[in-house]
Each structure stands twice: as C-alpha cells, then as structure tokens.
Amino acid sequence: MTVDSPAVRLQGVTKTFGRHRAVDHLDLTIPRGSLYGLLGPNGSGKTTTIRMIMGILHPDEGSVALLGAADLDETRRQRVGYLPEERGVYRKMRVLDFLVFLGEIRGLARVEGRRRASDWLDRLGLEEWADKRTEDLSKGMQQKVQFVATVLHEPEFLILDEPFSGLDPINQDVLEDIVRDFHRRGRTILFSTHLMHQAERLCQRVCLISRARKVLDGDLRELKRSEGDGAVEVEFEGPSGWWDGPEVSGVDLAADHVRIALADGADPQAVLRRGLAAGAVIRRFEIAEPSLHEIFVRHAGGEGAVDAGVPRELALDGVAGGAA
Amino acid sequence: MSGVVWAVIRREYLQRVRTRWFVASTVAAPLFMALLIAIPAFMASREGDSRSSLVVIDRTGVLYDDVAADLENLGYEVQRAPDAPDAEEALSRRVEQGDLGGVLVLSPDALDRGSVRLVTGGRPALVRQMAIRQIVVQSALAQRLGADEAAARTLLGGGELELVVLSDGGTRADEPAFVAAYGGAFILYMTILFYAIAVMRSVLEEKTNRIVEVVISSMRPHQLMLGKILGVGAVGLTQLGIWAAAAAAMFVAGIPALLAANPSMSQLAELAPFLPGLGYLGLFLVFFLGGYFMYAGLYAAVGAMCNTDEEAQSAQFPVIMLLVVPIIFVTQVIAEPNAPLSVGLSLFPPFSPILMFARAATGAAPMWQIGVSVVGMVAAVLVIAWVAGRIYKVGILMAGKRPTLPELWRWVREA
Numbered sequence: 160m161t162v163d164s165p166a167v168r169l170q171g172v173t174k175t176f177g178r179h180r181a182v183d184h185l186d187l188t189i190p191r192g193s194l195y196g197l198l199g200p201n202g203s204g205k206t207t208t209i210r211m212i213m214g215i216l217h218p219d220e221g222s223v224a225l226l227g228a229a230d231l232d233e234t235r236r237q238r239v240g241y242l243p244e245e246r247g248v249y250r251k252m253r254v255l256d257f258l259v260f261l262g263e264i265r266g267l268a269r270v271e272g273r274r275r276a277s278d279w280l281d282r283l284g285l286e287e288w289a290d291k292r293t294e295d296l297s298k299g300m301q302q303k304v305q306f307v308a309t310v311l312h313e314p315e316f317l318i319l320d321e322p323f324s325g326l327d328p329i330n331q332d333v334l335e336d337i338v339r340d341f342h343r344r345g346r347t348i349l350f351s352t353h354l355m356h357q358a359e360r361l362c363q364r365v366c367l368i369s370r371a372r373k374v375l376d377g378d379l380r381e382l383k384r385s386e387g388d389g390a391v392e393v394e395f396e397g398p399s400g401w402w403d404g405p406e407v408s409g410v411d412l413a414a415d416h417v418r419i420a421l422a423d424g425a426d427p428q429a430v431l432r433r434g435l436a437a438g439a440v441i442r443r444f445e446i447a448e449p450s451l452h453e454i455f456v457r458h459a460g461g462e463g464a465v466d467a468g469v470p471r472e473l474a475l476d477g478v479a480g481g482a483a
Numbered sequence: 484m485s486g487v488v489w490a491v492i493r494r495e496y497l498q499r500v501r502t503r504w505f506v507a508s509t510v511a512a513p514l515f516m517a518l519l520i521a522i523p524a525f526m527a528s529r530e531g532d533s534r535s536s537l538v539v540i541d542r543t544g545v546l547y548d549d550v551a552a553d554l555e556n557l558g559y560e561v562q563r564a565p566d567a568p569d570a571e572e573a574l575s576r577r578v579e580q581g582d583l584g585g586v587l588v589l590s591p592d593a594l595d596r597g598s599v600r601l602v603t604g605g606r607p608a609l610v611r612q613m614a615i616r617q618i619v620v621q622s623a624l625a626q627r628l629g630a631d632e633a634a635a636r637t638l639l640g641g642g643e644l645e646l647v648v649l650s651d652g653g654t655r656a657d658e659p660a661f662v663a664a665y666g667g668a669f670i671l672y673m674t675i676l677f678y679a680i681a682v683m684r685s686v687l688e689e690k691t692n693r694i695v696e697v698v699i700s701s702m703r704p705h706q707l708m709l710g711k712i713l714g715v716g717a718v719g720l721t722q723l724g725i726w727a728a729a730a731a732a733m734f735v736a737g738i739p740a741l742l743a744a745n746p747s748m749s750q751l752a753e754l755a756p757f758l759p760g761l762g763y764l765g766l767f768l769v770f771f772l773g774g775y776f777m778y779a780g781l782y783a784a785v786g787a788m789c790n791t792d793e794e795a796q797s798a799q800f801p802v803i804m805l806l807v808v809p810i811i812f813v814t815q816v817i818a819e820p821n822a823p824l825s826v827g828l829s830l831f832p833p834f835s836p837i838l839m840f841a842r843a844a845t846g847a848a849p850m851w852q853i854g855v856s857v858v859g860m861v862a863a864v865l866v867i868a869w870v871a872g873r874i875y876k877v878g879i880l881m882a883g884k885r886p887t888l889p890e891l892w893r894w895v896r897e898a
Contacts, residue, residue, distance in 0.1 A: 210696075210880075213700045215696065215699060215700060215880070236700060236701055237701060239700075241697070241700040241701075242697075243693075243696040243697060243700065245693040245696050246693060246694070246696070246697055247692035247693035247694040247697075248692065248694060249494075249498075249688075249689075249692065249694055250688075250692060251498060252494075252498065260490060260494050261697065261698075261701075263486070263487075263490040264486075264487045264490045264491070264698065264701040264702055265701050266486065305697075308697070
C-alpha cells in the first residue's frame with residue numbers, strides 16, 4: 160500500500176443477483192484528490208458498485224481495492240465517509256447524540272465528536288436543533304444532518320450516493336459548497352447521481368455506466384472536447400455572412416444564433432476575429448460541446464438506454480437474493 | 484471487544500433506559516407490589532388510631548386479664564366495665580357519640596364457643612377482626628386447658644410438621660417452592676420475551692428507517708447485531724437488578740420495620756419463606772441470560788427478514804411458540820418435577836430457561852441436569868448466533884417480500 164495508490168481501483172468487478180447482472184466487468188480507477196462522478200440512470204448499477212467499494216457487498220468476480228488495500232478492515236472503512244442513497248436517522252435520538260454516535264463508530268472520540276458536531280450545526284444554522292429529536296427535523300434538515308454525519312470524522316475519502324436528491328436549491332448549494340471545500344483540501348470525493356447536469360457542474364472526472372456496464376470514463380473536460388464536433392455557436396447582431404472562410408465546413412443558421420462547423424484542427428478564434436472585423440455585435444461565442452447527457456445517449460445507444468434502467472424494486476430484491 | 488461494538492451497546496442502552504417507559508415500568512412494578520402490601524397494613528394501623536379506646540364487659544368473669552393484655556399489645560387502650568345489666572346499652576350510646584372507640588362484650592359462652600360481640604362506630608379492618616377473634620379464642624383455650632398462653636398459641640398455629648424425605652423421587656413442591664418456581668418461571672418468560680422482542684423491533688427500526696446501511700458501512704453486520712443484543716440485554720439486567728434490589732430492601736428492611744412499628748401485622752412474617760435466596764437469584768440470572776441470548780438471536784433474524792411490524796407479527800409466530808409451549812407445561816412440570824416428560828422437556832434448550840429453572844427452583848432437579856441444560860443452552864446460543872447472524876447480514880439490506888424457507892436456507896448457505 161502506498162500513498163500513490165488510487166482511492167479506489169476496481170478490476171473486472173461483476174455482481175449478479177439471481178438472474179440479474181447488476182455490475183458487469185467494471186474497471187474503475189478513482190485517483191486520489193479527484194472529484195469523481197459515477198453517472199448512470201437509476202438501476203444501472205451505481206449503488207451496487209458503491210456497496211462493493213464499501214465492502215457491504217462482495218463481488219462475484221474481480222477485485223476491489225479501497226485506499227490501496229483489498230482487505231476492508233474496520234480502520235480503513237473508518238477513513239471513508241459514506242452517505243448511502245438509503246439513508247435515515249434514528250428517529251428517537253437527539254440530533255447531537257446521533258452525530259456523536261455516527262462519529263464514534265467511525266473512530267471519533269466522543270468529546271471531539273461532540274465539539275465538531277456542535278461546530279457543524281452552528282455552521283449550517285441548526286444549532287437550536289441540537290437537543291431535539293431527529294424525527295422533529297424537516298426533510299431538508301435531516302439531509303443536512305446526515306451530511307454532517309458523513310463528514311464529521313474528517314474522512315479522506317467521501318462517497319456520496321445521490322447526495323442531493325430531494326433537496327431544495329438553497330440547501331443543495333450549501334452542501335455543494337461543502338463538497339467543493341473538501342475537494343480543495345485535497346480529499347477524494349466519489350459522487351453518484353443520475354442527474355447529468357449536476358455532475359457536469361461539480362465533477363472533474365466521470366464514469367458513465369449503463370445497464371451494468373461502463374460506457375466511458377475520463378476527465379470531464381477532455382471528454383467533452385473529444386466528443387465535440389468542433390462547431391462554434393454564435394449569437395450576434397448586425398451583418399451576417401462574415402463567417403465564410405477556408406476553415407468552415409458547414410453553417411446552420413437559426414433564428415437567434417448561428418452554428419458554424421469547423422474543419423479538423425481549425426482555430427475557432429479566427430472566425431471570431433472575422434466577425435468582429437465585419438462589425439457584428441457578438442453576444443455569445445461558444446465552442447459548442449455536447450452535454451454529458453448527449454454524450455451518454457450517443458454512447459449508451461440511444462435515448463432508450465437512459466430510461467431503460469432496471470426497476471428499483473428489482474435491484475433491491477437482487478441484494479436480498481445474494482448479498483455475500 | 485472493539486470500539487464500534489461498545490458504541491452500539493452504549494447507544495442501545497442509553498436510548499432505552501432514558502425512556503419514560505423504562506423508568507415507569509422499572510419503578511412502577513415494585514412500587515405496585517409494595518403498595519399492595521403496605522396499603523392494607525397502613526389502613527389497619529390507622530383504624531387503631533381513631534378508635535383506640537375499648538371498654539370490655541367480661542361476662543365470663545375469667546377472661547378479662549388475658550384478653551386485655553393482648554388487646555393492649557394490639558394498640559388498644561383497654562378499660563374494664565362492670566357487668567351490669569344496662570352497661571352495654573349505656574356504653575353503646577357513648578360509642579355512638581364518639582366518646583368511646585368500642586365495646587367488647589365477652590359472652591358467657593365465650594369460654595365454650597369463643598363468641599364475642601364488638602360494638603363499634605365503624606367497620607374495623609378484616610385483619611383487626613381476625614386478631615380480636617384470635618385473642619378471645621386463645622384466652623379461652625388457655626383457660627380451659629389450664630395451659631399458658633404461649634402453648635395455646637402454638638397449638639392454634641397449626642402445630643409443626645417436620646418433614647423427613649428419604650428419597651428424591653416424586654417429591655411434590657410445597658407452597659413456597661411452588662410460588663418461587665412458578666413466579667420465577669413466569670417472570671423469566673415475560674422478561675425474555677419482552678427483551679427479545681425489543682431486539683427485533685430495534686433491528687426492524689434500523690431497517691425501516693434506512694439507517695442500517697450507514698451503520699454497517701463502519702462495522703460488520705455481526706458486530707452491529709452483537710452490540711444490539713448486548714445493549715438491550717443490559718437494559719433487561721438493569722431492570723431485573725433494580726427489581727431484585729427493591730424486593731430485597733423491602734424484605735430485609737421494610738417489613739421488619741413495619742412489624743416493629745406495628746406488631747399486629749405479624750401475618751407479613753409468613754411471607755418470609757417466599758423470599759428468594761441468593762442461589763435462587765443466581766439460577767434466575769443463568770436462565771435469563773441463556774434464554775435471552777437464544778431468543779434475542781432468533782428475534783434479530785426475524786426482524787432482519789421483515790419490513791413492517793405487521794410482517795414481523797406473523798413471522799415471529801414459530802419463535803413465540805417455542806416460548807409458549809414451556810409455559811403451558813410449567814404447572815405440570817412443577818407438580819411432577821422428576822417425571823420423565825418433565826426431565827425431557829426441561830433438557831430441550833429452547834425450553835430450558837423456563838422448565839429447567841422451574842424444576843431447579845423446586846429443588847427437584849439434580850445438579851448434573853442443571854449443568855447439562857446450561858451446556859445445551861450455550862450450544863444453542865452458538866448455533867443460533869451463527870444462523871441468525873447470516874440471516875441478519877443478508878436481511879438487513881433487503882427490501883421486498885419476506886423470504887420463503889428455501890430462500891432463507893439459501894441466505895444461510897451463501898452469506
């Protein structure tokens with residue numbers, strides 16, 4: 160085990176529940192310090208993958224290494240902060256006691272846990288709720304408390320499974336800021352979601368999975384660049400037709416903008432300069448990149464793939480059938 | 484034991500003992516028992532305060548001295564009235580006006596039939612009535628027998644039977660032993676069932692609240708199950724301990740104090756043979772722990788395979804039967820503790836906590852049989868822990884319908 164080992168390395172990992180293959184020969188490497196998105200529709204195998212990373216499930220085939228080791232002993236798991244998709248609270252516990260308990264089972268001393276929990280509650284404006292029972296919290300407040308419980312022991316690796324589902328935009332921003340803050344401090348974050356735009360906003364690297372298989376993975380910006388067709392989109396006022404030139408391979412004029420396809424290796428800036436020279440008022444000039452959603456659909460084989468996830472009940476039944 | 488298990492134990496324990504329900508049930512049960520004994524006694528002694536003066540008309544001419552002495556011991560202020568024809572009527576009027584507590588008339592045939600009339604302003608407690616009757620009868624007997632009163636008292640007490648049992652076979656439990664065996668077995672049944680069900684509810688709660696995945700991401704499922712069973716069990720022991728201490732305090736300090744203050748309550752002393760001794764408490768502890776660990780394991784598995792309280796209600800049926808069967812047999816087993824059926828049933832580990840305890844409490848079970856049942860329970864605990872642990876591990880992450888028996892077997896095999 161070295162510090163340079165990736166936070167997670169999955170090799171050929173396969174998990175089958177009954178007749179349903181939840182994860183199919185998945186290779187995945189999450190570098191340390193990255194903010195990594197695991198993306199796919201509901202039922203595509205994200206949660207099963209994460210449960211195998213956490214050692215809650217064991218793969219039928221392949222190997223899982225977390226923080227450089229395949230043996231998931233207690234202390235290694237305590238270095239991870241895991242917010243499952245299926246998360247809840249002990250309803251009768253007081254908020255502060257609940258946080259201290261979850262810190263304690265991750266190796267955080269009670270006194271220190273109490274201090275940190277109070278700080279977090281202050282930071283999130285929940286200080287008045289410290290001695291209330293968790294069942295008295297609103298759904299949004301519960302989510303924040305669960306989030307605090309995940310990060311309380313300052314884990315070096317955060318695994319967040321659909322962390323923002325059901326949150327209002329304001330609370331979502333609050334939590335996103337905390338995630339970014341963790342990332343800035345060099346922590347590794349694995350973030351799973353079925354909402355592509357959310358991942359687009361947060362993640363550095365992504366892995367797209369569909370129907371238990373990996374579709375593609377890599378650096379988000381590079382992916383988009385390589386998936387782009389080299390077109391630019393321009394919103395402008397004034398004269399038109401200035402875009403014609405040797406590097407332009409096609410033009411698609413829409414009501415409020417023009418989409419200009421460029422030849423391979425062409426410099427988009429040359430087009431921009433021509434437009435300015437022609438006296439056009441450029442409102443928006445954008446190198447058109449496909450959205451993650453478009454990339455996903457392109458690779459997963461049509462729109463159908465996005466919605467053809469396995470029904471959720473079935474996925475959970477599968478867990479029942481063969482958890483090891 | 485690792486830190487995470489302690490954390491779970493601690494949480495289960497504190498969450499439970501802090502509830503109002505725990506405090507209420509722990510305090511209320513012994514308090515209720517104590518009140519049941521103390522209130523009538525208190526009432527009886529109050530009775531004496533307000534009507535403490537008695538005038539005795541002795542128409543036998545010989546009983547007054549004995550009777551008066553005993554009445555004074557009971558706390559009455561006793562005066563003798565001359566046996567004039569209209570004395571009773573005149574005195575009764577004074578009772579009516581409240582000047583006198585009462586008039587006790589020893590009829591001429593009191594020496595033959597113990598008949599006596601008490602004229603009083605209000606109905607005295609039953610205990611008082613019995614005490615007065617007994618005083619008259621004792622005095623009459625002492626007079627007629629020419630014996631001293633202590634001898635009469637002993638004879639009236641029913642004499643003494645010294646029992647010499649030469650063989651163990653077919654011993655029948657006498658009354659205190661029956662109460663100890665039956666009462667203890669029943670308390671065992673109640674507490675084992677109650678706390679084992681508490682384990683099931685706790686498992687079910689973690690499952691339905693969807694907190695379980697967070698917890699088992701930091702520990703192994705068997706650690707969570709172990710911590711839960713130990714934590715809930717510790718609550719049970721706390722409650723039983725408080726009850727035992729309260730009972731001990733009542734018998735060791737409370738009742739003697741009561742008797743010293745109020746000798747008329749000497750009947751309470753008859754409770755002494757029912758007092759649990761240390762050996763009895765030790766037996767109780769052993770069989771509680773054995774039974775609790777067996778049933779808590781089974782109930783943890785039941786909780787893990789269900790999703791709702793309703794489901795759990797029906798799924799626990801086979802487990803609850805294992806506890807109910809011995810309760811059905813317990814009276815018979817106590818009556819015939821060494822019949823082959825009693826011995827056989829009490830050696831079956833799931834029945835041992837109740838039936839072997841009952842046999843042991845009557846004093847009928849030989850030591851080696853108690854030993855065998857304890858070994859059997861320990862073995863059963865280990866087997867149950869292994870099987871239940873596997874069912875638990877798979878079950879806690881499962882949603883959807885309850886598993887069938889073959890599915891359950893697959894969980895155990897594959898987990």
